[in-house]
Amino acid sequence: MTLFVVSSLLGGLNYIVTILNLRTKGMSMSRLPLTIWAIFITAILGVLSFPVLLSACLLLVFDRTFGTSFYLSDIIIGGEALHHTGGSPILFEHLFWFLGHPEVYIILLPALGIVSEVMSVNSRKPIFGYKAMVLALIAIAFLSFIVWGHHMFITGMDPFLGSVFTFTTLLIAIPSAVKVFNYLATLWKASIRFTPAMLFTIGFVSTFLTGGLTGLILGDSALDINVHDTYFVVGHFHIVMGLSAIYGMFAGVYHWFPKMYGRMMNKKLGYLHFWVTFICAYGVFFPMHFLGLAGLPRRYYTNSNFPMFDELTDINQLITTFAIVGGLIQFIFVFNFFYSIFKGTKATKNPWESNTLEWTTPIERMHGNWPGEIPTVHRWPYDYSKPGAEKDFIPQTEPLKEGEEEH
Amino acid sequence: MEGTLKNNTSKQLLWIGMIGITMFFAGLTSAVIVRSADRGWESIIMPQWFWYSTFAIVLSSITLMIAKRQVKKGISPTFYIVSSLILGLLFSCFQIMGWGQLVSDGIFLTGEKSHPAGSFLYVITLAHLIHVLGGLISLLVTTIKSAQVKYTKKNYLGIELTSIYWHFLDVLWLYLFVFLLYSLK
Numbered sequence: 001m002t003l004f005v006v007s008s009l010l011g012g013l014n015y016i017v018t019i020l021n022l023r024t025k026g027m028s029m030s031r032l033p034l035t036i037w038a039i040f041i042t043a044i045l046g047v048l049s050f051p052v053l054l055s056a057c058l059l060l061v062f063d064r065t066f067g068t069s070f071y072l073s074d075i076i077i078g079g080e081a082l083h084h085t086g087g088s089p090i091l092f093e094h095l096f097w098f099l100g101h102p103e104v105y106i107i108l109l110p111a112l113g114i115v116s117e118v119m120s121v122n123s124r125k126p127i128f129g130y131k132a133m134v135l136a137l138i139a140i141a142f143l144s145f146i147v148w149g150h151h152m153f154i155t156g157m158d159p160f161l162g163s164v165f166t167f168t169t170l171l172i173a174i175p176s177a178v179k180v181f182n183y184l185a186t187l188w189k190a191s192i193r194f195t196p197a198m199l200f201t202i203g204f205v206s207t208f209l210t211g212g213l214t215g216l217i218l219g220d221s222a223l224d225i226n227v228h229d230t231y232f233v234v235g236h237f238h239i240v241m242g243l244s245a246i247y248g249m250f251a252g253v254y255h256w257f258p259k260m261y262g263r264m265m266n267k268k269l270g271y272l273h274f275w276v277t278f279i280c281a282y283g284v285f286f287p288m289h290f291l292g293l294a295g296l297p298r299r300y301y302t303n304s305n306f307p308m309f310d311e312l313t314d315i316n317q318l319i320t321t322f323a324i325v326g327g328l329i330q331f332i333f334v335f336n337f338f339y340s341i342f343k344g345t346k347a348t349k350n351p352w353e354s355n356t357l358e359w360t361t362p363i364e365r366m367h368g369n370w371p372g373e374i375p376t377v378h379r380w381p382y383d384y385s386k387p388g389a390e391k392d393f394i395p396q397t398e399p400l401k402e403g404e405e406e407h
Numbered sequence: 408m409e410g411t412l413k414n415n416t417s418k419q420l421l422w423i424g425m426i427g428i429t430m431f432f433a434g435l436t437s438a439v440i441v442r443s444a445d446r447g448w449e450s451i452i453m454p455q456w457f458w459y460s461t462f463a464i465v466l467s468s469i470t471l472m473i474a475k476r477q478v479k480k481g482i483s484p485t486f487y488i489v490s491s492l493i494l495g496l497l498f499s500c501f502q503i504m505g506w507g508q509l510v511s512d513g514i515f516l517t518g519e520k521s522h523p524a525g526s527f528l529y530v531i532t533l534a535h536l537i538h539v540l541g542g543l544i545s546l547l548v549t550t551i552k553s554a555q556v557k558y559t560k561k562n563y564l565g566i567e568l569t570s571i572y573w574h575f576l577d578v579l580w581l582y583l584f585v586f587l588l589y590s591l592k
Contacts, residue, residue, distance in 0.1 A: 009427050017419045021412060051427045055434030059530065067517035068526040070438070083519040086447045091438055098434070 005054040008046055015043035024357070026377035031396070033356050033381045034127065037134050038113025041141045042106050048145070049102035056095035063087070090155055097148035104241050105144045109137060111248020112179060115201045117381075118255045119183060121354045122198035123190035124392050126382035126407065129182045136175035136182075143172045153221045154228050162221035169219035173212070180209055191385075195352070196270030200251035203278050204244050211240025214289065229299070232292025235285045243281050250274075253337070258351050262363050263344030269336040273329060280326030287315050353393045356381045360397055380407050414564055421568055425575050428538060432579060435534065439527050439590050449524045451591040453584075454508035457532075460501035461584055467494030468577040471570045478553075478563045485553040488566070491573065492546040495539065502536050524591055535576075535583055542576050545569045 019040045023032075032040075059070040063084075071092045072084035120127040127133060149157065149165035183205045192198065214236040217223045227233065250273075257265045291312055296303060303309045303316070350359040357377070361369045368374075375397045383394040388404075400406060442448065467490070474487035506529065514525040549569045552558065558566055 009424070013420050013423050013427075016423055017416050020419065021416050047423055047427045048430050051429075051431035052434035055431050055438065055534075058435075058534065059438065062517075062526065062530060068521060068530075069523055070442075070526060086523050088442055088445055088523075091441050094441055095434055095438060 001057045002054060005050045005057075008050055012043035012046040012050075015039055016047070019043075024374050024377055027396075030131075031377055031380045033113075034116035034130070034133055035110075035113040038109045038116075038137060041137050042109045045102045045106050045109070045141050045144065049099045049106070052095060053099035056092060056099070059095075060092065090152075093152050093155060094148070097151045098145075100151060101148045102141075102144045104237070105140055107245045108241055108248075109141070111204065111245045112137065114248045114252040114255075115183070115204045117356070118197045118251045119186055119201045120382050120384060121255075121352050122193045122195055122201075123186050124193070124384045125186055125190045126384055127182070128185035129178070130380070130382065130407075132178055133182055136178040139175040140172060143168060143175070147172065147219075150219055150221070150224070153224045159221070166219060166221045170216065172219075173216060176208070176212055180205065180212070193352075195254065196265070196267060196274055197251045197254035199271070199274040199278075200247045200254065203274065204247040204251065206278075207239050207243040207247060207281075210286075211236060211238075211244065215240060227292050229297055230292035231288040231296050231298055234298050235288030235292060238285045238288075239282075243285070250277075250333070255352065256358075257337075257340065258347035259358055259361075261341045261344070262347055262365075263340050264347050264351065265340040265344060266336050269332055273333045273336065276329040276332075277326060280322045280329065283322030284319050284326060287319055291315055350395075353391075355383055355393050355395050357396055360395060383407065417564060417568060418571070421571055425572070428575075428579075432531075432534070432583065435527075435531050436583070436586055439531075439586075442523055442527070443590050447522070449522050451509075451514055451524055451528060452512070453588055453591070454505040454512070456501045456505035456508055457584065460498045460505065461580065463494050463498040463501060464577050464580055467491040467498065468574050470494065471573055475563070475566055475570055478558050478566055479560065481560045483553065483556070484558070484566065485550065488546065488550045488553050492543065492550055495543050495546060495573075499536060499539060499543070502532055505532070528587060528591060531583060531587065535580060538579070539576055542569075542573050545572065 019032075019036060023029075059068075062068040063070050063072055067083070069084040069087040071087045071089050072082070073087040073089070075082045075084055116127050116133060147165060147169045149161060150169045153162050153165070187202070187205075214232070218227065218233060218236055254265055254270055257263075292298075294309075294312055296309055296312055303312070347363065349361075349363055352359070357375060360375055362371065377396045378399045379394065379396055381396050383389070385392045386394060470487045470490040474484035474491065477484040477487060509525070509528070513520065514528070515521040516526055516529040546569060549565050552565055
């Protein structure tokens, strides 16, 4: 665990310092692709939150191995009390969730960045509200540090403190909504190219929205009491963070695969993969909200011992069916991935007609990425369908024409 | 050497790394705050040795500051870096002797007679000492390089980085010491 935290810390340090210092000529922070912005802010979150997990785990190791009592108290095993006294299990929750909440954004923010990029490319439109997107990322990152208490509403927390955490938690809805509106505005009246990557980004917007809505219920300390530790919570966070992050990841794989291996992934298999995954994923997690509202607790390894949950068995069977189908279809993706590495159709240099720098590199991989000088950047990465331009995309390396205004 | 890329990035890396370390100790000390607000928190008298070690580490920072001034003037800083190294080792010894005193006072890290206040004192001072170990290693490397006359008026990045980190450890200890004095009262 210590090594994991140290390595994630060093990786984060590398990202931050590289992005701050080693940008190519002309690549100002306001010309960075949103993917890079997202990774930059994710790295900052990691540097600030993982050390706190390390401190929590250090105390845990001392409790488990060396017999201290930081978290343990009054534990009776086999009729005999252990010597541990005076520890506080709530203390572990505080330290853990201080990491735990930023952690969900560490998972989600890179997906937000990838989606912004892939969506703009395949909409043939500039991303709507570039600055608002960056500010929303920063706002989400900042707020993620002051909401950890919403995981602990029923630990006996002072109700006033609970209402403070409710307030900060609901504030996150604002930058999240900014992002969703900007995605929708980017899609609005766009000439969309429905590549598999694009389908996954649209799937992302869907899950980010539906999962986010139930977050409003869970973030409220009064409403949370009813559904705390039920399947409602499982449904909420798997949709908003699990599915969204995975869709973002799939979008990234389908989009950048030609750059990685010089070949295209099979489009038809990609469509099959997307639709079955999308339907099955909702099929698994959407009914969970109803299970949760019916009171089914999470973390029980079997529910069949409790007759009051018998009526819910068929819903669980449905979920299981969807889960199995959804799991099996991933083999299609794995097959497509490895088959395309060797047998896929050869990719051109810039198959998606994208503006960002990586698509100006030659197809054959080489040390330093570019032969000769590294390119200079003259414009932001989202000049798609610019009025008056010859093509519907203008790579970042192309200088501004005479009389042309920057975005 | 001012303003070169390597110079800037190394310093930034160090600063951001130190922010990470700060968060680690912020986690530990806020754990003390949360726990001490609860029932059954015991008070501990700080061992004399911790006062001595505080003196040693402050002094080691001062000698390191002089070392940096020396190298800027073009004079060999080896003597002052070695002084810092010795004072740093002294700090570590005093910390360990402080633990010895705690044990003889009946305050234990683990076992039936231990209590969270004492355990926190041990774990926090141990965590700090592990970070000091890193500082001692880099002081040792700086000493060797300085003895080999690797540093010049223009190029003393190693000394600069070591002293930034060492002053950080110094300030961190001052914070922890004052914090522990107050919260274990």
